[in-house]
Structure formats: C-alpha cells, structure tokens
Amino acid sequence: MSAPKKGDLSSSEKELFEVITAGNVQEASRLLGCKDVRVNCLDEYGMTPLMHAAYKGKADMCKLLLQHGADVNCNEHEHGYTALMFAGLSGKTDITWMMLDAGAETDVVNSVGRTAAQMAAFVGQHDCVTVINNFFSRARLDYYTKAQGLEKEPKLPPKLAGPLHKVIMSTNLNPVKMVMLVKENPLLAEVEALDKCRRVMELICEKCIKQQDMNEVLAMKMHYISCLLGKCASFLKDREDKLDGLIKSLLKGRDCDGFPVYQEKFIRECIRKFPYCDATLLQQLVRSIAPVEIGNDPTALSVLTQAITGQVGFMDAEFCTSCGEKGAEKRCSICKMVIYCGQACQKMHWFTHKKVCKKLQEQRETHEAESAKLRTQQSKEESDAVQEATDSIQELSVETNSEAAPSETSNPAPIAAADN
Ligand SMILES: [Zn+2]
Ligand SMILES: [Zn+2]
Numbered sequence: 001m002s003a004p005k006k007g008d009l010s011s012s013e014k015e016l017f018e019v020i021t022a023g024n025v026q027e028a029s030r031l032l033g034c035k036d037v038r039v040n041c042l043d044e045y046g047m048t049p050l051m052h053a054a055y056k057g058k059a060d061m062c063k064l065l066l067q068h069g070a071d072v073n074c075n076e077h078e079h080g081y082t083a084l085m086f087a088g089l090s091g092k093t094d095i096t097w098m099m100l101d102a103g104a105e106t107d108v109v110n111s112v113g114r115t116a117a118q119m120a121a122f123v124g125q126h127d128c129v130t131v132i133n134n135f136f137s138r139a140r141l142d143y144y145t146k147a148q149g150l151e152k153e154p155k156l157p158p159k160l161a162g163p164l165h166k167v168i169m170s171t172n173l174n175p176v177k178m179v180m181l182v183k184e185n186p187l188l189a190e191v192e193a194l195d196k197c198r199r200v201m202e203l204i205c206e207k208c209i210k211q212q213d214m215n216e217v218l219a220m221k222m223h224y225i226s227c228l229l230g231k232c233a234s235f236l237k238d239r240e241d242k243l244d245g246l247i248k249s250l251l252k253g254r255d256c257d258g259f260p261v262y263q264e265k266f267i268r269e270c271i272r273k274f275p276y277c278d279a280t281l282l283q284q285l286v287r288s289i290a291p292v293e294i295g296n297d298p299t300a301l302s303v304l305t306q307a308i309t310g311q312v313g314f315m316d317a318e319f320c321t322s323c324g325e326k327g328a329e330k331r332c333s334i335c336k337m338v339i340y341c342g343q344a345c346q347k348m349h350w351f352t353h354k355k356v357c358k359k360l361q362e363q364r365e366t367h368e369a370e371s372a373k374l375r376t377q378q379s380k381e382e383s384d385a386v387q388e389a390t391d392s393i394q395e396l397s398v399e400t401n402s403e404a405a406p407s408e409t410s411n412p413a414p415i416a417a418a419d420n
Contacts, residue, residue, distance in 0.1 A: 004041045004076075008042075009041055016028060020056065028049075032068045040069075040071045048076075054086040058095075059095050072102040072103055073108070080110040082104065084104035084106070084108075085120075087099045092128070096131045117129050130309045133309060141161050157196065164188065172324050173324075174301060174324025176324065178225070179231075179232060179243055179246050179247050182194070182229070189243060191233045194233040194236070198226045202226050205222035208222065217281065220279075220307065224267075227270040247348065249263075251352055257295065267300035284307065285303060320340050322340060322345035327341065335360035
C-alpha cells in the first residue's frame, strides 16, 4: 500500500470518515477490516480518522483506531495539528490520556508554534492541559526496572514501579495526599524502597532538564516527589509515629489562625532546593513565593500546583482542607468554615482544627451579624431613597400641576403677597 496522499480516498475510506462522525463503532470496525481501507488515510485537509475521532470526542472510536495501528503522531494536517491537539481541543481528558498513552509527542507544535497543551489552554480546556503536563508513561518508568549496562540489578525493583507511578500521576500535589499514597502501599512505605525511588526521581528530573525538549514542569514535579519521599524516609527512620507523624506535622496549624506553617516551609524548601538554578520555572516560582509572608496568600502549594498542573483558583472551597482532594463537601458542623472530602480527613485534622474551630465560628457569626446589619441598613437606606424619590416625584407632579393649572396656584400667591 502506498503512503497516503491528502484527499486520495477509496470509497470505503470515505465511508469510514462518515461512520466516525456518526459514531458507529461497529461499522467502523467492519470497514477497517476491508482491504481498501488504510487506517492512516488522509482527508483533503490532511486529517486522519484518528484525528476526526479525537476531535469529535469519541473515545471508543479512538480506541478501535489505535488497535488497528492508527499513527498517533501523524503530522500531515494542513495547520500541523496532531491527534493529541484535537483531543485537547475536544476537552475530553480520557481521549487526551489515550493519545499520550499511545505515545503522542507533547512537544510538537502546530503551524503557529503552539503545543497541544498551549492549544488546549487557549480554548479553556484546562483539565486536558493538566493531563498533558503531568503525563509520564509507565513505559518511561519501567526503563529503570531493567538493569542497564554494567548494573547488577535495576535501579528500581519492578514491584515498586506500580505504586511509584501512582504517586507520579497524582494531579493533587498536596503533600498530605502524597504521604497517604505512600502509606497505603506497604512495599513503598519502607526506607530502602523510598531511597531507591528517590534516586530514580532525581535521575528523571535530570533527564527532563538535559533532554533536547526540556520539560521543566515535569522536572519540578519529579524533584518535589523526591523531596517528599525523602521526608517520608526520614520520618520512618527517626519517628515512632512514622508516617502518621509526618501527616500530623504537615497538618498542624499555628495557634493564631490554624495556618499549617510546617507544610508551607516544607514546600518552599523543596522549591528552593531544585538543583537547576537556571530553570525559568524555578525563577518564576521563587519570584511568586519569596515576597509572601508565611500565612498569607498565595501559599507555596497553590503556586506550585498552578505551575505544574495549570490549575487556577486552587484555594476554592471545594478542596479538602486536609488532603486537597477536589469535590469536598462535608463542612465542619461547628464553624462551617472548613470542608473535607470525608470523615477520615476530618478526624485526621481535628487535633489541630479544634484549637481554632471556636474562633472561626465566632468570626463567622460576627461576620454574618455584620452583614445582616449591613443588609438592614442598606434596605433602610434604599427605602429612604425610595421615599425621597417618591417625594420629589410628588413635588414634581405638584409643579407640573401648577404649570398645568396656573389659575389654581396663582390664587394663594396674591394672598401671601397680601399677608406680607
Ligand atoms: Zn481529604
Ligand atoms: Zn470547625
């Protein structure tokens, strides 16, 4: 079969494009079995069937095409769009993920120099941006599970690849959540294992910086994870309460307002210790964080999260106060000022929250009373204003009347004049 030319389609291939638009997976599967159908054929704009399926947001269709050998990095589109770019534009995170998992290059640019992540950001598909920026394939990690060159054993024991990959793929960078991920896996929650994982993280970090298409975002994430794993190891070594002790330290709020100072300092220190001082991302982060007094916004976590995942407005009320998971909706019943993803997180936080809960409750009540007072004041002012307006309208109508009926008002005037 010859290399596909733009718009040079057999009748079955034309049918395939139609079937993709209609979303008929069964029919597409039948057509892909035909001799005169090439999975990477090109329509007149240089779009492959996979690009169409990705753009239309049809996940099952994408899966089918990939199974039939669709080229995820085909770059024949007239404006240089790739399947990953179309996936990002569609706003479907599952399809974006599928393209990445199939080996889509993230650094390819279109005809105006934009990457897939930049294009997705441009049209407001921020969840897809997050997926692209944080993607690190299992295959890239598995490389370290095989002994290289003269090594007697691999840098990463194969059994650790799964749990470590889970930590790497987390888009929630809250250190409490990450320690919880370590803690839940007994293979990982062990000093020697953590040291090995840490070394691999630093190697990947270095690779991200030194490779031709430098990826500072991923490098920073790897470095951050490495710091966290190091912290886990040191608590496992030195503390009787082990990782629970670390979680407690990270959650502990200061007395005056409950702000978690240890956590803030830990994240700031991680960023500062990033080994590649020339990195633009490092300089940006330091510029954003350095002038902020501890306890004020933005927190180091929110700045780091925004830089790495592209998430904006991280401190919205819908994130769990303890672990930072999205979609939290259980409020503290006393102060109603903090929100959790579940009872476990609320229990975990209570040892420190109880010191400020009452104060927060009072603050909320004062605030509510004040705004209620303000509301009554406002409505009084409003009714006063309405009264004034009514009065002036009446005056106006009196004047209008006086103009309309000069004879009536002209009567009292002479009397007044006479009185004088
Ligand atoms: Zn939580
Ligand atoms: Zn409370």
